[in-house]
Amino acid sequence: MASRYNRQELLSFIGRKGQLKLLRSTTVIVGLGALGTVASELLARAGIGSIKIIDRDVVEPTDLQRQLLYDESDVGKPKALAAAGKLKKINSGIQIIAAAKDIDYKNITAAVGKLDVILDCTDNLETRFMINEYCLKNKLAWVHAAAIKETAQMMVFDFRKKSEKPCFACTFGNSAAEGTCDTVGVLSSATAIIAAMQATEAIKLMIGIAAETRMLRLNVLQNELAKIAVKKNPNCKSCGKDSSHDYLDGKKAKSAVAMCGRGTYQIKGEAVNLPALKLQLQKTGEKVADFGECVSFRNITLFKDGRALVKAGSAGEAKASYARHVGL
Numbered sequence: 001m002a003s004r005y006n007r008q009e010l011l012s013f014i015g016r017k018g019q020l021k022l023l024r025s026t027t028v029i030v031g032l033g034a035l036g037t038v039a040s041e042l043l044a045r046a047g048i049g050s051i052k053i054i055d056r057d058v059v060e061p062t063d064l065q066r067q068l069l070y071d072e073s074d075v076g077k078p079k080a081l082a083a084a085g086k087l088k089k090i091n092s093g094i095q096i097i098a099a100a101k102d103i104d105y106k107n108i109t110a111a112v113g114k115l116d117v118i119l120d121c122t123d124n125l126e127t128r129f130m131i132n133e134y135c136l137k138n139k140l141a142w143v144h145a146a147a148i149k150e151t152a153q154m155m156v157f158d159f160r161k162k163s164e165k166p167c168f169a170c171t172f173g174n175s176a177a178e179g180t181c182d183t184v185g186v187l188s189s190a191t192a193i194i195a196a197m198q199a200t201e202a203i204k205l206m207i208g209i210a211a212e213t214r215m216l217r218l219n220v221l222q223n224e225l226a227k228i229a230v231k232k233n234p235n236c237k238s239c240g241k242d243s244s245h246d247y248l249d250g251k252k253a254k255s256a257v258a259m260c261g262r263g264t265y266q267i268k269g270e271a272v273n274l275p276a277l278k279l280q281l282q283k284t285g286e287k288v289a290d291f292g293e294c295v296s297f298r299n300i301t302l303f304k305d306g307r308a309l310v311k312a313g314s315a316g317e318a319k320a321s322y323a324r325h326v327g328l
Helices: 015-023 034-046 061-065 079-090 108-112 125-138 168-172 188-207 274-283 315-325
Strands: 026-030 050-054 095-099 117-120 141-148 151-158 215-219 224-228 256-258 264-268 294-297 300-303 307-311
Touching: 015 188, 026 034, 026 108, 034 050, 034 079, 034 117, 034 141, 034 188, 050 079, 050 108, 079 095, 108 125, 117 125, 117 188, 125 141, 125 168, 141 188, 151 168, 151 188, 188 215, 264 315, 274 294, 300 315, 307 315
Parallel strands: 026 050, 026 117, 050 095, 117 141
Antiparallel strands: 141 151, 151 215, 215 224, 256 264, 264 307, 294 300, 300 307
C-alpha cells in the first residue's frame, strides 16, 4: 500500500528522504486565524511530525468568511482548541499540540519549545517584533505572512547561520498601520494564497532546500506578484551594531491590547478557579458558557490563567468591566 504522502514523495526535491525529514520536524504556528488555519492544515497534510499551534482568541461568526478550519459549531470556542480537533482528524499520525494562550516575552521560550521553524500568522506588530528578536537571539528560522484587503505579503527570515540578510525590523521597522481586516476588510483568496506560500517556504526550510530571500507582495485583484529585494539596515535596533531586544525584554509590552480592531480587548490578570467562578456567576443569574479552557459570560471570555477577552468601547472600559466581574 502506498504511503499517504506518496504524491508528495514523487516530487524530486522531496522524495522519501525529504518526507522523513518532515516527519521528524517541529513547527510552531503563532496565530490560528485566516493564515494560520490554512498553513496548519497544509502542514498537517504534508506530514510535519509535530505541529504546535498557539492562539489567544476565540472563534467569532465573522471569522468564518476566511478562517477555513472552523465552522458554525466552533463559534465561541478557543481557536487553538477548535483547530487542534480538526487537525487531529485530518492526520492522526502526527502530533498536534495546542495552546490557547497569549504568547508574550514572559512565556515565549516555554511556549514554542524546541523547533525547526516558526510561522508568524499573527495580526499585530508587537508579537511579530518579539518573534523576530527571539529568533535572532536563538538563531532560528521563521516565516512572516500578512494580508489586508486584496493584498498580502510574505518573507522568510533565516537566522540559523550568520549572514547579512535583513531581519523583520530592518524590513518593517517604519511601517505604518494599514488598518485591520475588521476595519478595511480582506479577501479570503488573499489570505489562502499567501498562507499556502508561507507553508511552502516552511517546508523548504525543514527539508533543507533554498528558501525565498526576497519579500513577496501579492495583489489578488490585479493578479500581480512582486518580488522585492530588501537590504539589511546597519542601524537596525534589532540586528544592527547597537541592537537591543526591547520587545523580548518586555520594555514595549502592553497591558490591554486591542484585538484586530473589532472592539475586543485582551487583559491579563491572575489565574482564576474557573469552576468556582462559574458557580458564583450562575448563582447571580448569569448565563455562562463553559468551553473547558475558558468560560464566556456577558462581554467577557475568561481563561484559566486569568487572561480575558473583553468586548468594550475602549481599553479603560474593558479594564473596568474585568474588574467588576472578575477582579484585578
